[in-house]
Amino acid sequence: MTTKIDNPFLHSIYEDILREALEDISYKIEEDLSDIKWKIFEEENTIYKKKPLGYCNIKENEICISTVAIRTYTKIILTKPFEHLLNYQPKNLLVDIVLDEVCHIRTKKDHGDEIYDSKLEYYHFLYHNPKRKNINLLHY
Numbered sequence: 593m594t595t596k597i598d599n600p601f602l603h604s605i606y607e608d609i610l611r612e613a614l615e616d617i618s619y620k621i622e623e624d625l626s627d628i629k630w631k632i633f634e635e636e637n638t639i640y641k642k643k644p645l646g647y648c649n650i651k652e653n654e655i656c657i658s659t660v661a662i663r664t665y666t667k668i669i670l671t672k673p674f675e676h677l678l679n680y681q682p683k684n685l686l687v688d689i690v691l692d693e694v695c696h697i698r699t700k701k702d703h704g705d706e707i708y709d710s711k712l713e714y715y716h717f718l719y720h721n722p723k724r725k726n727i728n729l730l731h732y
């Protein structure tokens with residue numbers, strides 16, 4: 593993981609949050625994502641600059657994620673201990689961006705392509721309907 597942020601303290605926090613998100617996503621979509629090169633870039637003025645919050649480089653097997661997107665994941669971390677009690681999953685920008693970019697990397701296709709669109713739909717299905725492997729933690 594490489595980060596282009598001047599502040600080393602923030603740098604490690606962003607890396608930790610992204611790592612946690614990737615672990616969660618990888619588990620739920622049942623796919624190893626460790627072969628992908630992950631990069632974090634600082635993007636604060638997206639409202640004015642209209643820059644993407646994430647993008648990928650298929651040739652380099654690389655995905656770049658903005659700090660703006662990573663910050664949205666903190667809400668998920670806070671609700672995580674109660675996840676099994678919720679009958680819905682909070683919508684999350686970082687998850688959507690990661691699934692979108694991973695789908696480009698894996699299919700090497702773009703939006704509108706049938707292979708891309710159906711795989712992305714499948715990723716979302718898996719993420720939002722994960723196998724409850726830890727169900728035995730709930731002994732009543």
Ligand SMILES: [Zn+2]
Nearest residue numbers: 692693696703
């Ligand atoms: Zn896309």
